Amino acid sequence: MLEKIDLEKKMTKEDFKEKMEVLEIKAGKLQRECREAGIPIMIIFEGFRAAGKGNLINQLIRPLDPRGFQVFTTVPTKEDELHPYFWRFFTKTPPKGRIHLFDESWYQGLLSKTPVVSYDEVNQFEKQFTDDGNVIIKLFLCISKKEQKKRLEALEKEKASKWRVSKEDWKENKAYEEWLSAYDNMIVHTDTPYAPWTVVEAMNREYASCKILSTLISYMETALAKKKEGKVCEEPVNDFEPEGFDNGVLAGVELDKVLTREEYKEKRKNLQKRLSVLHNKIYKKRVPVVLAFEGWDAGGKGGAIKRLTECLDPRGYEVVPVASPNDIEKAHHYLWRFWERMPKAGHITIFDRTWYGRVLVERIEGFASKAEWKRAYKEINDMEEHLAKSGCIVLKFWMHIDKDEQEKRFTLRQETPEKQWKITEEDWRNRAKWDDYEKAVDEMVLRTSTDYAPWIIVEANDKLYARFKVLETVVEKLEEVLL
């Protein structure tokens, strides 16, 4: 792609001034409209070294309201390095109505000698955002070998800018042709209909500035027009499971497993001791751990989590209770608030309810459209695979009780004053939708049970057995990896 580009595009200063005046007014107006319309925009800048990213970003943001955008650079922080690669980007994605600019981006992960992500992962990463209504503008700034050399020399000549030229810059210039080919490959494999590349001829700054601002304007206009049409065009979804032929996971679970208090005490003591040792190892070996809990209301999530945390060092774990998203969370992609809380290396995060809300409550209550929850299976699998690939241990527990047991527990809660806070009208409403939930759980467990992030169905009619099974599973899985 790149070698075909005629780089010698120019614009006179007068022409530039005249055009920019018009464009800047337009851009400011469109930014306000996009904010009102709640359109999130990501603009990423990639390109040759010394192509002028910094300058062009500055030029671009000039006409924008500073309360509406933010610029991010990719020099990774310590915190970034303790998380999976996409963490640093996912957590920086814009909420509705804002513009986030990236001075280099996730594409750096493709360009390093040992790529940390694949083309496919990058495409999927972007797709989940465009599916969610984001506009992604990908700019590649291109200059010639000669021009790059000229600019590096000019920078080196000035005392004030000498420090800005690195060995890496010169290396790229020497191996310009190889870099051109590497960039080209990157572009070709990630040039998708939903997030295409725009190659910007950056030899002449006026031309480049003007083209970038015009591109942003064109994107904003299109996005606004689509929004006004109200044509939310979703990927077609196929209905595949005829009535009466579900694969049925929960139906096959035998719920009669029990433990006596003595058995439980003994086992617990032993397991908690082992877990305590393991927690140290987790920290020393810098392994992140995610323990995700879902289950029927009154299924015993809280109790199981408590038995886990009793023997953990509080500095090394966090319990994240998940309720309905707040306004800030709602303004982001539904996975954003979970990415935010993912453990750093050496830490455990326990989620009391999880991102699976998307395919459970959001599916059943209609908070997510069919297209949205159907594609969530793959989005979630992708996220968990990314965590697992970065060394994270991911275990997911479904606390399973039957309908009768739930009724018993609900009634007990209602009749016991100190437990009354645990039961609400909503619990009863959810209970009335038991069959819908069972279907959703079946499909969820099937479509997201993976080697790298397995679901464990916990037979939880007997609380002691359930707590034991959770403890045992965690200990055994951790020992498998750590010992």
Place this chain on the structure above:
Amino acid sequence: MLEKIDLEKKMTKEDFKEKMEVLEIKAGKLQRECREAGIPIMIIFEGFRAAGKGNLINQLIRPLDPRGFQVFTTVPTKEDELHPYFWRFFTKTPPKGRIHLFDESWYQGLLSKTPVVSYDEVNQFEKQFTDDGNVIIKLFLCISKKEQKKRLEALEKEKASKWRVSKEDWKENKAYEEWLSAYDNMIVHTDTPYAPWTVVEAMNREYASCKILSTLISYMETALAKKKEGKVCEEPVNDFEPEGFDNGVLAGVELDKVLTREEYKEKRKNLQKRLSVLHNKIYKKRVPVVLAFEGWDAGGKGGAIKRLTECLDPRGYEVVPVASPNDIEKAHHYLWRFWERMPKAGHITIFDRTWYGRVLVERIEGFASKAEWKRAYKEINDMEEHLAKSGCIVLKFWMHIDKDEQEKRFTLRQETPEKQWKITEEDWRNRAKWDDYEKAVDEMVLRTSTDYAPWIIVEANDKLYARFKVLETVVEKLEEVLL
């Protein structure tokens, strides 16, 4: 996914008979409706050995009109093996209104010890068909280790069926757990919203039969309902290039290159000699070669092709002239007719006009929707990469002349009786859209110029120079690979 499935689903014979009677009538009726509606359907059967694929396929097709479906097995023919992996499948995809059943499919390419395709390639392969209106039903037949063993033993016991059990069958049974995990991984990574998997519990044949037929019915009903709604929901497309900032490829091409007849003769002689030698090598080394020609009307494609073929052994090459698709071709995916003609190993195919019609004439005349031609860039890149990965040399030529030169040639054609057949009203109509075409060519060359399948812009105002450049490029590229 698979390990969570409760395999012990059953159906009594009576129940089965009763249900099937109703389902079969329904299926027959829906098949007719789908044929009328022009919906193409692919049903693929994957699963454990001895899961009963053959039987279940037979059971499924019983109620169908045999003029409307076809069954394919994947034992590759000699012809298949001489082509890139997807060739054998692409060429067997159904035209509008027909059902093609695959007894094992492209997933075999994922399951071999050294996979010949990636998850991503498989997903893209399927997506281009669902994007094009195909229904893809993917069935995975699952049985337990014990059941598989029982079936293999039963088959071996009978003289008539003994031959059907192979070493590979027993190997799979011995390593059942590993296969389960391999199948599981395959399913998880290819379980997409547009082509999800249906896992069929195949321990009980009645249950499995009934579930499969019900699944087909459910897919057909959904597809028909969508068709009736007329809701063709296409992937959103982003407009990225603001007016006046095209990357402009053609504008930068210098058309003043010429050759005297003497120079040309000498060069041609030398190049044709080398090409003749290379053609032998191509055959011996079993390298397939694709030479694709596009260009302005009267740009000199024919002449350039003639100078190439003059020195080729006619048994080793084919020239494919491409016109508007005929009815059969129109009933398929637009790439189908080109896949059909792709060269086998050791052969050269020269296309006089190509699949790029999708982003040229079909774009400009509105035969393809914007979403269709926009996604074609990636579809075409994927196809060409697949060819290249299989060892194919792919070169693409754009025969470039300017507007004045075209007018001269048109006029000459009109005034020369023996050339009059070469010029039609349509040529003049196309010429009137020169600017639109130029824009489309610019974008095409940019978005589909790749390392593995480069575009060569041929400066063709001078016919001799153009012929020389084509010859020289072909010879040099072939020598690069073959010598």
